[in-house]
Structures are given as structure tokens and as C-alpha cells.
Amino acid sequence: MLRLKVEDLNPEQHAAVFAEPGPVLILAGAGSGKTRVLTYRIAHLVDSGKAAPEDILAVTFTNKAAAEMRERLSGLIDDHRRVPWVSTFHSACARILRQDGRALEFNRDFSILDEADSLAVIRQVLEDAVAPDMPAAELVRARIEQAKNEALTPSVMADRAEGDRDARIAELYALYQERLRTMNAMDFSDLLMNTWILLDSQPEILVRWQRYARMLLVDEYQDTNRVQYLLARMLADSTRNLCVVGDEDQSIYRWRGADIRNILDFERDYPDAKVFKLEQNYRSTKTIIAAAASVIQNNTERKDKTLWTANEIGDPVVYFTGLTEREEADFVAGEIGLLIGDQALRPRDFVVFYRTNSQSRAIEEALVRRRIPYYVVGGTRFYDRREVKDLLSYLRVLANPADFISLERMVGAPSRGIGGKTLEAISALASKQAITPLDAMGRLETISNVALRTAKAASALYTWMRDLGGRMPTMPVREIVAEVAAQSGLAASLDALPDANERKQNLDELLAAASAFDAENTGGGLTEFLERIALVNDTDQIDEAAGRASLMTLHTSKGLEYPIVFIAGMEEGLFPHSRSADSEDEIEEERRLCYVGMTRARRLLYLTNTLSREMFGTRNSSRPSRFLAEIDGALLRRIAPERNRPVLNTPALSERYIDYSDSQLAEDGDGVAVGARVMHPTFGRGVVRRVEGRGSSTKAWVNFDQAGLKLLVLKFANLVPIAE
DNA sequence: CTCGCAGGGGTTTTT
DNA sequence: CCCCTGCGAG
Numbered sequence: 194m195l196r197l198k199v200e201d202l203n204p205e206q207h208a209a210v211f212a213e214p215g216p217v218l219i220l221a222g223a224g225s226g227k228t229r230v231l232t233y234r235i236a237h238l239v240d241s242g243k244a245a246p247e248d249i250l251a252v253t254f255t256n257k258a259a260a261e262m263r264e265r266l267s268g269l270i271d272d273h274r275r276v277p278w279v280s281t282f283h284s285a286c287a288r289i290l291r292q293d294g295r296a297l298e299f300n301r302d303f304s305i306l307d308e309a310d311s312l313a314v315i316r317q318v319l320e321d322a323v324a325p326d327m328p329a330a331e332l333v334r335a336r337i338e339q340a341k342n343e344a345l346t347p348s349v350m351a352d353r354a355e356g357d358r359d360a361r362i363a364e365l366y367a368l369y370q371e372r373l374r375t376m377n378a379m380d381f382s383d384l385l386m387n388t389w390i391l392l393d394s395q396p397e398i399l400v401r402w403q404r405y406a407r408m409l410l411v412d413e414y415q416d417t418n419r420v421q422y423l424l425a426r427m428l429a430d431s432t433r434n435l436c437v438v439g440d441e442d443q444s445i446y447r448w449r450g451a452d453i454r455n456i457l458d459f460e461r462d463y464p465d466a467k468v469f470k471l472e473q474n475y476r477s478t479k480t481i482i483a484a485a486a487s488v489i490q491n492n493t494e495r496k497d498k499t500l501w502t503a504n505e506i507g508d509p510v511v512y513f514t515g516l517t518e519r520e521e522a523d524f525v526a527g528e529i530g531l532l533i534g535d536q537a538l539r540p541r542d543f544v545v546f547y548r549t550n551s552q553s554r555a556i557e558e559a560l561v562r563r564r565i566p567y568y569v570v571g572g573t574r575f576y577d578r579r580e581v582k583d584l585l586s587y588l589r590v591l592a593n594p595a596d597f598i599s600l601e602r603m604v605g606a607p608s609r610g611i612g613g614k615t616l617e618a619i620s621a622l623a624s625k626q627a628i629t630p631l632d633a634m635g636r637l638e639t640i641s642n643v644a645l646r647t648a649k650a651a652s653a654l655y656t657w658m659r660d661l662g663g664r665m666p667t668m669p670v671r672e673i674v675a676e677v678a679a680q681s682g683l684a685a686s687l688d689a690l691p692d693a694n695e696r697k698q699n700l701d702e703l704l705a706a707a708s709a710f711d712a713e714n715t716g717g718g719l720t721e722f723l724e725r726i727a728l729v730n731d732t733d734q735i736d737e738a739a740g741r742a743s744l745m746t747l748h749t750s751k752g753l754e755y756p757i758v759f760i761a762g763m764e765e766g767l768f769p770h771s772r773s774a775d776s777e778d779e780i781e782e783e784r785r786l787c788y789v790g791m792t793r794a795r796r797l798l799y800l801t802n803t804l805s806r807e808m809f810g811t812r813n814s815s816r817p818s819r820f821l822a823e824i825d826g827a828l829l830r831r832i833a834p835e836r837n838r839p840v841l842n843t844p845a846l847s848e849r850y851i852d853y854s855d856s857q858l859a860e861d862g863d864g865v866a867v868g869a870r871v872m873h874p875t876f877g878r879g880v881v882r883r884v885e886g887r888g889s890s891t892k893a894w895v896n897f898d899q900a901g902l903k904l905l906v907l908k909f910a911n912l913v914p915i916a917e
Numbered sequence: 918c919t920c921g922c923a924g925g926g927g928t929t930t931t932t
Numbered sequence: 933c934c935c936c937t938g939c940g941a942g
Binding site for chain 1: 933934
Binding site: 254255256281282283284308331381382384385445446448449548549550551571605608610611612613614615644647728746747748749767770771772773786808809 | 932
């Protein structure tokens with residue numbers, strides 16, 4: 194029996210849910226009930242008998258989104274064992290390759306390399322292919338990834354190469370792929386690319402997987418890249434039952450190969466596509482929607498679509514400027530503190546977004562000063578911590594003894610006298626005798642140029658690993674992890690470190706993750722555990738934030754919503770980022786990112802920036818982001834920093850702000866320039882930080898070396914410019 | 918072979 | 933500011 198609450202759907206949502214199978218494009222604005230439409234549509238397909246659950250594949254962007262959709266579906270479909278296959282692109286591809294990768298000469302235990310591992314392999318390739326004028330490893334890695342995102346094989350890349358550099362990179366790409374194959378390893382992009390190669394070259398395998406995708410639904414379609422696009426088309430080819438959902442205004446992964454044209458041109462690919470526009474927003478206030486709209490309307494690459502809401506008007510968007518990032522952060526923390534006190538809000542109702550991870554530090558410090566519990570989503574991921582990666586390297590070798598990159602890491606953690614030279618010997622022996630590096634490690638004593646001591650150490654390690662490898666199939670993952678931590682000496686070696694406790698806790702956390710995996714009882718072994726770790730996404734951890742305020746990058750914010758949202762660092766060069774300043778296309782992407790961030794807010798939105806910001810050790814003056822100027826001024830409330838406010842004493846309400854909402858942002862002018870050094874009769878030397886207003890009412894914020902920040906009316910201030 | 922230190926270089930976003 | 937690399941000493 195269907196449990197759809199059809200009466201809750203608006204007409205467009207209703208039409209999208211009940212549209213007949215075939216090509217369907219759902220343009221879903223921010224907060225327009227997209228997930229509900231998607232899950233209802235799936236439930237309806239099952240309920241009406243148009244498709245069996247086994248025929249349906251829904252692809253999302255993050256594991257979290259997939260988990261959420263599965264959960265919602267299990268509430269809609271009576272038979273919980275018959276919930277359709279809901280997965281991310283990467284996980285789905287990993288499953289396909291584990292099963293059928295043999296056709297590409299990979300066995301089912303292939304390793305999944307993260308970016309650092311992949312870079313290490315590229316460094317090795319570069320070392321072997323010595324030639325003058327080699328491109329930097331990082332560049333090679335980026336170009337190879339780009340090629341894979343566009344579904345270019347090494348030979349196609351070589352054919353299209355313009356100039357020697359591109360041709361050389363194409364050669365390195367070929368060598369890199371070869372090395373990955375001998376290691377039985379794939380990088381992230383390979384998961385997609387190799388799946389495409391597999392399905393493209395093996396029609397009978399394709400047909401088999403098409404059966405799982407007789408109804409194919411793709412979420413976040415605006416962020417699919419070329420390979421994902423090709424995969425979706427290919428899987429849907431036999432039935433054409435392809436339903437894509439997305440919002441071109443929320444396409445923010447161009448740098449990762451996402452091609453906004455995939456969604457813009459869907460109707461060209463499928464001329465008979467039915468198109469539905471979800472334009473009613475159920476999330477935000479009218480003010481927030483209007484502010485976000487005034488920003489995004491400056492983009493040209495978009496479909497005709499207007500978001501609206503029946504919600505209340507709400508409060509103005511608050512725009513605060515701090516002198517430095519510290520003041521900006523104190524304001525954010527202060528507001529959170531005040532709102533928690535006044536409004537019965539809880540820390541979990543707040544989120545702070547920023548463009549770059551490095552911005553989190555100042556904000557964290559301010560939250561700590563105010564004792565507001567917070568949680569940073571993303572940043573250095575747990576599984577990227579050194580000691581965790583060290584332990585995982587053993588597990589990866591156990592699962593896949595061909596994984597030389599992990600073996601290199603493993604033998605050095607803790608150091609046991611096996612270094613670069615010995616590893617070279619291992620690698621040479623492995624290829625000469627056509628055995629895995631792990632087996633080669635056990636035969637080092639036959640090699641004359643390796644010291645006996647070293648060979649003995651290697652052989653001891655080998656013997657234990659082989660023994661464990663033999664017992665492994667009957668052990669829970671947790672026991673394997675525990676034995677590795679203890680027997681390898683890794684846990685003990687941490688004792689010598691200054692932060693031993695923290696690092697040991699991380700190993701404990703890994704043990705806990707293994708226990709949880711065992712408890713799920715999916716029948717998976719070490720390979721599946723490692724795959725899960727490789728493919729976890731930062732947003733997957735948000736649930737762990739439990740009650741705390743959240744901090745994350747704008748990219749991570751997609752798909753989330755919070756009552757109160759702060760976007761910090763609204764400054765030229767930071768947001769939009771200076772790396773995106775080259776082209777209008779990239780600026781448009783930054784603008785979409787701004788739009789995504791703003792539309793996460795339900796009730797209240799804060800935009801903040803600074804007059805000067807420290808980056809890479811030097812302090813630079815900053816200018817407001819162009820996106821601020823794009824927001825209708827009537828929607829904004831300007832707030833300036835209060836001077837000399839001690840951070841730990843909450844000020845009285847009446848003294849909270851200096852409101853200068855009537856002042857304008859002025860360019861340099863009227864006698865003093867921002868950044869100029871000046872002398873004041875009473876306050877002494879200082880630097881002009883900001884100039885506001887015009888004519889006789891022109892005021893300047895001046896940061897005095899001794900007296901601190903002052904707001905002065907220029908007409909009376911008698912400022913005298915001085916040389917540095 | 919490992920470790921510690923100095924110096925240089927690079928700094929966005931992440932499945 | 934942080935990370936990586938290269939180099940010299942133990």
C-alpha cells in the first residue's frame with residue numbers, strides 16, 4: 194500500500210511524481226522539495242507496478258544523500274527488503290568493477306587510491322621516465338584527472354595533444370595507468386572511467402547492468418561530468434527511462450569536471466523529455482530568497498526559472514564588517530551566543546560557511562572563547578590522519594598484496610630499517626620474478642645487495658603478514674585491525690610522540706569503525722571495509738555533530754539547511770576566489786556557490802567580511818565581495834564592529850552595535866586612501882582602513898598603532914598623510 | 918638507513 | 933604559514 198501524502202504535493206511536484214516513464218527533467222530550485230519528489234516518484238513506480246524495485250537505480254552525489262533517500266524510501270515502501278538500489282556514482286562503479294573488473298585485468302580486491310597515493314605513484318612514474326623539462330607531479334596528476342573526467346584515454350589524449358607538454362603528459366598518463374594495473378589499484382576517477390571503458394567494450398556486461406537500471410534516476414545532475422553523463426546515457430540506453438533532477442544555479446563542481454551543459458542540454462539529448470520546474474521554495478524567508486535571487490540573476494548561463502516562497506518576509510540579511518578575521522569571528526561567535534540566549538535557539542541551529550578550509554581556525558578560536566560547542570565538517574579528514582593512514586596501509590596490503598604504494602608506507606611505520614634502497618630491491622625482485630611486492634619482501638635474503646639485518650626485518654614482517662593473511666578470512670575486521678595495531682609496533686611507536694594520546698585515540702576510533710562495520714553484518718570483509726573508508730564523504734559525518742554548531746566550506750553545504758546561516762569572508766579574492774578571477778565562467782561558478790550558501794538559510798542570514806585578512810603569514814587589506822554589491826540594499830542591515838569590546842563580556846543589548854546602515858561603501862577618495870599611513874594630533878600614527886560617505890560627512894576608520902581603531906569625521910580629524 | 922634541519926615553494930573547493 | 937625536498941650527520 195502506498196503511503197504517499199499526495200495532498201501535500203503542489204501541482205508541479207505532483208506532475209513530476211506521476212509523469213510516465215521516459216526521459217524526464219526535473220529542474221528543482223533550492224528548497225523546493227526535490228528529495229520528496231524523487232522518493233515519491235520511485236515509490237509510485239514500485240506501487241503502480243511500472244517497475245520492480247530491482248529495476249530501479251537511483252544515483253546521488255554523496256553517501257549521506259543516498260542513505261537519506263534509502264531511509265525515506267523504506268518508509269514509503271512496505272516491503273523493506275525491496276528498497277531499490279540507491280548509491281553514489283563512485284560506489285556503484287566500485288561495485289560494478291569488483292564484480293566485472295576482471296575483464297580489464299583487475300581483481301576484485303583492487304585498492305582505491307586517494308589523491309596523496311595517486312600523487313606518490315605519479316612521482317614514481319616521473320622518476321623512472323627521466324627526461325629534461327619534466328612537468329610538476331601535481332600538474333600531471335591534475336591533467337590526468339581532468340582527462341579521465343572527460344573520458345579521454347591516454348591514446349585519445351595523445352592524439353589531441355597540442356604541444357610537447359600535453360603530449361608528454363599523455364605519455365605519463367599511459368605509464369601511470371600501467372603502473373596502477375600492476376598494483377591492482379585505481380584512483381577515484383578510475384572508478385568512473387574504468388566502468389565506462391568496461392561497459393563500452395563489453396556489450397554483454399553492459400546488458401547485464403542495464404537490467405539494474407531499467408529505471409535510472411540521477412540526482413544533482415548539474416554536477417555530473419562527462420564520464421558520469423556517458424555512464425547515465427549508456428545505462429539508460431535500452432529503456433530511455435532516465436529521470437534527472439538538478440538545478441543549474443547550484444552547479445559548483447566545474448573544477449572537478451562537472452559540465453553544466455549536461456543539464457542545460459538535456460532537452461536536446463532527449464527532445465521528447467518531459468520537463469518540470471519546481472519553483473516554490475519551502476525553506477527560506479522572502480527576504481533570503483530575494484537576496485539570493487538578486488545575486489544569481491547576474492549569471493547568464495542559466496535556465497529561465499524563478500524561485501518564490503509563500504513564507505514570511507523575515508528579518509533583513511545582516512552584513513557585518515570586522516577589522517580583522519579575529520573580529521569577524523568574534524562577531525559570529527557573539528551573535529550565536531546572543532541568539533542562543535535570546536531566542537531559545539540551540540548551537541545546532543547555526544552553521545558557518547566559508548570559502549576555504551583555512552578560514553575555520555579564527556572562527557574556531559572565537560567559538561572556543563565563548564564556549565560554544567562546534568564541529569568542523571571536512572578539513573583534514575579523519576582517514577587522512579597520519580597514524581590512521583599508517584594503519585590502513587597494512588590493511589590495504591593484506592587485502593591487495595600488489596599495492597606497492599601502501600607497502601612502502603607500511604614498512605616505514607614504524608621505521609624498522611627498511612628504506613628507499615631496500616624498497617627498490619623489493620620492487621625489482623617483484624617484477625623480475627613476477628610476484629607481488631609482499632612476496633618479494635619475504636625473499637630478500639637471496640638478494641646480495643640487501644644487508645642481512647634488513648632482509649631479516651623484512652622477512653619477519655612478511656611472515657607475520659602472510660600468517661595473518663591466512664587467518665584473516667575467519668576474523669572480524671575489528672580483530673584484524675587490533676592485531677595490526679599491536680603486532681606491527683605502530684601503536685607502541687606513537688608513545689614517543691608529544692601528542693601520543695590524541696593519536697592513539699584516532700586508532701581507537703578506527704577500531705570502533707571496524708566494530709561498527711562488523712556489527713552491520715553485511716557479509717563484507719576487509720576489502721569492503723577499506724572501500725567504505727575510501728569513499729566516505731565529509732558530509733557523511735554531519736550526524737556526529739549532534740547538537741553542536743557546524744563549520745564547513747560552501748562546497749560541503751549543498752543539500753543542507755539551517756535556521757541561521759553565516760557566510761564569512763565575503764571579500765574579493767577570497768570569495769570570489771582569486772583563482773577564479775580569470776574568466777567570467779569561473780566567476781559565475783563562484784556566484785552559484787554564493788547562491789547555494791545563501792539558500793541554505795531558513796530564518797536568518799549573516800554575511801561577514803573584514804577590512805584586512807592575514808593570509809600565508811602576511812596581512813593584506815581586503816575589499817568587499819562583488820556579490821554583496823549585487824544584493825538589493827533594502828534587504829541588508831549593516832553592522833559595524835563595536836570598539837574595545839572585551840570578548841568575554843557579553844555587552845548589554847542596547848550597546849550591541851554601531852548601526853551605520855545609512856552609510857555607503859565609498860571608494861578611495863576624499864583626501865585619504867584606504868591603506869595610507871596617517872598622523873593624528875591626539876592618536877598618533879595609524880593606517881586608514883576604510884572610508885565611508887561623501888563630502889563633509891566623510892568618515893574614516895583608522896587603526897592607530899597605539900590607540901586602536903577609531904571612526905573619525907575627516908572634516909574635523911586633521912589627518913596628515915605620512916610616508917612609511 | 919634514519920633523523921633532523923634548513924630552505925624553497927605553494928597555497929580552493931573534493932567524490 | 934605549512935608541507936615537501938634535499939642534504940648532512942650519526
